[in-house]
Amino acid sequence: MQIDYYMATISPFTYLCGTRPAEIAAKHGATLTYKPLDIMALFGRTGGTPPKDRHENRKAYRLVEIRRTAAKVDMPINLQPAHWPANPAPSSYAIIAAAKDGSGDTAALVARLTRACWAEERDIAQDDVIADCLEAAGFDRALVDKGMMEGAEIYARNLEQAVAAGVFGAPFFIVDGEPFWGQDRLDDLDAFLAAR
Secondary structure, three states: OEEEEEEOOOOHHHHOOOOHHHHHHHHOOOEEEEEEOOHHHHHHHHOOOOHHHOOHHHHHHHHHHHHHHHHHOOOOOOOOOOOOOOOOHHHHHHHHHHHHHOOOOHHHHHHHHHHHHHOOOOOOOOHHHHHHHHHHOOOOHHHHHOOHHHHHHHHHHHHHHHHHHOOOOOOEEEEOOEEEEOHHHHHHHHHHHHOO
16 A cells, blocks of 8 residues: 655644654564655645635634644744744755655654654754754765755655645545544544555
8 A cells, every 4th residue: 555645744634644654664573654845836836825814813813733742743833933934945845855866764754853843943954954864864964965966856746746746735535535634533544554
């Protein structure tokens, strides 16, 4: 079974997934393919509104939901991180390069990058922060500078594939055309895979 995991390194809900998508995939013998994308561009393409442009009521509720979810999964969160929204491209290219390299733990890398943004007040657009996360996840720090052209191409392709597949937010999981949107749908994804 194949799980396409459309995710954004600046998404609080991608952060709040932690490593659970990889754990669910492993539990069911499924392959998890990481597809980092530009979430702000995705919003523009699919009728969404970037958080900064939403009505104040929606902005306020989003923060409540992030806080509640963080408490539920027992993860630290800064509701207004100093470096958000950072440019997501460099960290996304690193995930693409790391997944291709395969020498470390891609799930841990995603978790570390998103945690750096949402819990550690670090700028995930900076090479030193990305390199630290790569190293902590078992990858060579030098991956931060490798495969950038290919990373940019795949990153752009992921956005096109997402739109074609019906994706409109992150995290978003697709298994054989079955969509699951949001960190709060991981239990549904788990149940769906168990029934196959």
